[in-house]
Amino acid sequence: MDWRDLPSLNALKAFCVLADCGSYTRAGAILNVTHAAVQQQVKALESHIGLRLVERSGRKLALTSDGQQLARDLEPAFWQISQGVRTLMQASRRQPLRVTMSPVFAVKWLMPRLSDFQARYPDVTLLLNPSGRKLDLEKDDMDIALRYARRDALPDGAEFLVSLDLAVVGTPELIASAPTKRPADLQDLPWLEELGTNEVADWFERHGVDVSASLTVTQMPGNLIMEAVMRSDGLTYTACQWVEEALRENRLQALFVEPQIGGFYVHCRAGEPRSAARQFIAWLQEQAG
Amino acid sequence: MDWRDLPSLNALKAFCVLADCGSYTRAGAILNVTHAAVQQQVKALESHIGLRLVERSGRKLALTSDGQQLARDLEPAFWQISQGVRTLMQASRRQPLRVTMSPVFAVKWLMPRLSDFQARYPDVTLLLNPSGRKLDLEKDDMDIALRYARRDALPDGAEFLVSLDLAVVGTPELIASAPTKRPADLQDLPWLEELGTNEVADWFERHGVDVSASLTVTQMPGNLIMEAVMRSDGLTYTACQWVEEALRENRLQALFVEPQIGGFYVHCRAGEPRSAARQFIAWLQEQAG
DNA sequence: CGCAAATGTAAGATTATCTAACATATGGAT
DNA sequence: ATCCATATGTTAGATAATCTTACATTTGCG
Incomplete structure (x- = not known):
């Protein structure tokens, strides 16, 4: 030839x-x-x-x-x-754009905005996969992941989206029931955390508290945690933004707020060629910024 | 589609x-x-x-x-x-480049240079058509024409190539046989011209001589004219460059030389797309310039 | 481990391509 | 016939596509 x-x-x-x-x-x-x-x-x-x-x-x-x-x-x-x-x-x-994210991000941030995206890009079909597990883009055949990371540990190739203030959260009643001046004070209270994670122990460690001693942590599915916290079953570590309304109405209190310590970023599969992916990411950034 | x-x-x-x-x-x-x-x-x-x-x-x-x-x-x-x-x-x-020109131009100018062209562009096949008749590029299916014109009457789209000094030419014997000071003196001498042309009458007219009176013009094929002129059969009107050698050796004399009054130009068929044509024309201009 | 030989990326240079503006040509309408 | 609408043809200069250069990254091999 x-x-x-x-x-x-x-x-x-x-x-x-x-x-x-x-x-x-x-x-x-x-x-x-x-x-x-x-x-x-x-x-x-x-x-x-x-x-x-x-x-x-x-x-x-x-x-x-x-x-x-x-x-x-x-x-x-x-x-x-x-x-x-x-x-x-x-x-x-015909192939929809497959997006994975943590359930709380889906409910609190993405879903409320989604109708705007669908109005502007009616041709793009999104397939949302809210999942506690951190899916692998390649192995689980996902196109885009929206995930949490601390500001100082953004993975390579990630685009930062939404900044979050993390804090220890509990009902005023529970917090009033014990001293809460120093992080160490909190180790005698009951804690709730997402199944399979280690957030609570990590938090104590970061705050210089040795938790080799007794620490009551109950793991449960993420969607049940807030309900349990509301019932004063325990404290949890989460983003103030996810419980904004409850904080405003004093149904919950936040302790040791760490402003903007981390947030959600978007990660796209390497070499993704579809314009729909670019459009979705650009839209996310616009909504975030 | x-x-x-x-x-x-x-x-x-x-x-x-x-x-x-x-x-x-x-x-x-x-x-x-x-x-x-x-x-x-x-x-x-x-x-x-x-x-x-x-x-x-x-x-x-x-x-x-x-x-x-x-x-x-x-x-x-x-x-x-x-x-x-x-x-x-x-x-x-495979199609050769068809070139038409007057026979004298072919013999005196083009042919002596042709081996240079063929050495430089061995792939280009030339088909030369020396012809007294002015062929039509379209009707006679020619690609390129090399023709004579006066400087002030170059046809549109023509590229000037070789400048010529035109003159009345005859043997010294013939010229000595009569007065030749003024153009009008020449009208009593015999003339020779190419078949089908009107060069002699035109020449007299341009020089302000009324030739409605007797004028002896013999028409003959172009290739025979110089032979006849050499035999003192008559005068003719031609380019000094075509009889350079004879002039130098005084076998001929030139009268009323009009320097650079005209010359040969190249004319290419409109829209000719072949690179061979461009190459040939560029080569002609190089040889001329 | 370090090198050789690939692929991957981005900025800037280079070409190809297009537009705008005008000239020319043609066929039909007045 | 002459004018006009509608084509094609041509050019310089603007625009956009494409390529190169230079460097980073990845991978397999000695």
Whole structure:
């Protein structure tokens, strides 16, 4: 295959359209360019090949016999290319964009805004996967992940989205039931944390408290924790933003607030080519910023 | 046919070559560009289609199933295009370049230089047609004409080549046989001119001589004229350059020399696309200049 | 482990391509 | 016939696509 002295493929395309419709002006309209562009392309093609392909007779154009022969070869070839590309593009459009995130982020931040996205990009189908488990983009076949991280530990390639103030949260009653001046004071109170995580012990460690001593931590599914906290079953460590309303109404209190210590970032699978992914990420950033 | 959202054909070409050879670096070499160019084109194509087409596993590349499907469509299409173009280009190369000119120009100017052209462009076949008749480029199917014109009457689109000094020419014997001070003196001498032309009468008219009175003009084929002039059969009107040697050796004399009054120009058929034509014309200009 | 040989990325340079503006040509309407 | 609407043809300069350069990253091999 002699790829090197192939003429400009755009010129071939222009000629093929011209052959189809028999007019520079109309061919230009079809290709969304001016007649002059088509005419220059065709001229360049004639010059590359070394034969006249088009002839003028009056106001009409006609292909020379060489031009007709070339058009006979080009038309099916371009048709085949067009079909092949179209098939893949349709397949691509049918695939929804798969997004994974923690359930609390889905409920508190993403879902309330989602109707705006769907109004602006009605063609994009989102497939949300709220999951406590941190899914792997490649292995679990996800396109985009929205995850929590501390500010100082953003993974590579992540784009920061929403800043969060983390704090220890409990009912005023529970907090009043014991001293809460220093972090160490809290180790005698009951704690609740998400199944499979180690947030509470980490928190004490970061605050210089040795928790090798007794520490009552009950693990439960994330969606049940706030209910239990509200019943004064224990303290938990969470973002003030997720319990904003309860804090405002004094149904909950926040202790040892760490402002903007971390937040949610967006992570996109490497090399994701779909424009829908770019659109969704840009929309997330707009909503966040 | 949806010509408008076809992806960049160059990107498709790059992908097709990549699919062929399985390496950005090699594909770049084949297309005579860097690996980075290929890789950007393929990435742009993935982004246009919205699907990944290529995957890296270690140092090797592999097409995704979508990529394989696309390559299956593209390869025969590009092959067909390539064949169609190649066929026409070969046909074009086989056609010789048809050049018409006056016989004297062929003999005195072109032929002596022709071996230089053929040495430099051995691929170009010239078909020379020396002809007294002024052929029509279109009707007589000629590509290039080399013709005489006065400087002040160059036809449109003509490129001037060689400047000529025109003069009345005759043997010293003939010229000595009568007064030759003023143009009018010459009207009593015998004249020779090319068949079918009117050069002599025109010359007298330009010099303000009324030749409605007797004027002896013998018309004959151009190639016989100089022989007859040498035999003192008459005067003729010609370019000093064509009889340079005879003038130098005083076998002929020139009267009323009009320096640089006209010359030969080259005229190419409108829209001639062959590079051979451009090469020949450039060579003519170089030889002339 | 360090090197060689790939791929990946981004900024800036280079080309190809297009537009705008005007000239020319043609066929039909007045 | 002459004018006008509608084509094509041509060019300089603007715009956009494409490529290169230079560097980073990844991977397999000795």
